[in-house]
């Protein structure tokens with residue numbers, strides 16, 4: 265298996281391009297199931313998760329063509345077309361590798377009136393149940409059965425009637441599945457306490473471009489008036505706010521000065537606020553965001569929360585940064601019950617971090633040392649890369665498949681700003 269080797273201590277400087285957002289792309293791609301016309305997605309990141317999703321879509325009879333794939337380009341353009349659904353089952357083999365496959369449930373049900381999707385199961389960061397996805401679809405009139413590890417959903421003859429659902433907990437994926445099911449329902453549906461993440465806004469914008477009628481985009485009460493059919497559209501995937509935040513931490517930990525081209529400031533308020541409190545300068549510049557640091561890093565207390573709160577997907581990267589700050593930072597993870605697996609690995613690099621349940625206490629201003637570390641989940645992997653960039657000596661990050669799910673050609677991007685980083689084939 266490949267590994268990444270980082271020689272720490274290089275100050276990052278220059279410009280680094282931000283890719284299309286993984287978490288937006290994973291909900292935009294299944295929208296192609298909702299129409300027989302072509303849906304073209306621009307700025308789609310080149311990631312293992314997107315390749316996996318493309319494969320899953322092909323199983324349903326979706327044709328996919330890719331343009332703009334010169335090896336030197338970041339991103340690409342994919343056109344998906346579903347003249348006819350040839351299959352409505354998402355098998356265990358594909359869902360197991362990619363949790364976001366559950367996002368085909370809503371659109372398949374909306375278009376075909378039925379869907380069978382393998383239960384995704386838990387993953388490293390937590391149990392991640394899908395009960396709210398199913399309850400929302402039931403509220404719209406679907407019948408749900410569970411058999412042999414699969415969810416089978418059926419709409420009544422004539423399609424889903426639509427209905428109202430209030431989420432007891434904010435869920436990004438359940439809001440997305442519900443929206444994709446509601447757009448083709450016979451009546452009006454209302455989602456209360458819906459997720460307000462920018463990726464949900466991106467999804468709604470594509471659905472509207474396809475002819476959907478949605479009110480309350482970006483708000484916690486969303487109303488969807490079902491339409492008879494949707495048409496094709498061409499749409500540009502939003503920039504990845506988590507990738508941008510991750511590279512902002514990388515720039516900051518090295519005391520660097522990096523412009524994140526293509527990043528969107530307005531999607532990143534909570535992350536930028538935390539960075540500024542930590543003593544990092546974050547400025548909007550033409551075409552992106554400039555991040556630099558010219559003073560010491562300061563301790564910050566943070567609690568993860570649904571948007572517009574501080575994103576759980578930035579917790580691990582910020583923790584690596586705070587390991588080098590003066591003072592003690594207290595981080596609280598409120599979204600996933602097991603999202604501190606980077607802590608023992610960061611401690612092996614010389615950090616002083618203790619965890620007590622959902623709280624992590626980071627005793628900062630430590631000197632980090634390079635070490636061999638094991639990446640356990642996507643953002644945990646990135647926190648180890650960030651730590652490695654400022655550590656003394658060599659850091660070797662093993663198990664790269666997590667990083668490849670969410671960071672497009674990470675080592676190339678970091679090399680562009682002067683990092684001493686390479687990917688090598690391992691045993």
Ligand SMILES: CC(=O)N[C@H]1[C@@H](OP(=O)(O)OP(=O)(O)OC[C@H]2O[C@@H](n3ccc(=O)[nH]c3=O)[C@H](O)[C@@H]2O)O[C@H](CO)[C@@H](O)[C@@H]1O
Nearest residue numbers: 287290364392393394395396397434435436437438577599
């Ligand atoms: C592909 C994608 O977009 N992934 C993101 C998405 O994941 P995902 O959509 O899986 O996360 P959710 O927003 O659904 O999860 C939020 C919380 O709700 C709980 N829950 C969720 C669904 C459900 O049916 N029942 C339930 O109890 C979860 O266990 C978790 O505690 O949002 C998370 C929270 O911002 C991010 O960390 C992930 O990167």
Ligand SMILES: C=C(OP(=O)(O)O)C(=O)O
Nearest residue numbers: 287363364577642643670
């Ligand atoms: C947890 C994440 O993704 P996923 O939901 O795809 O596992 C993430 O992007 O940090």
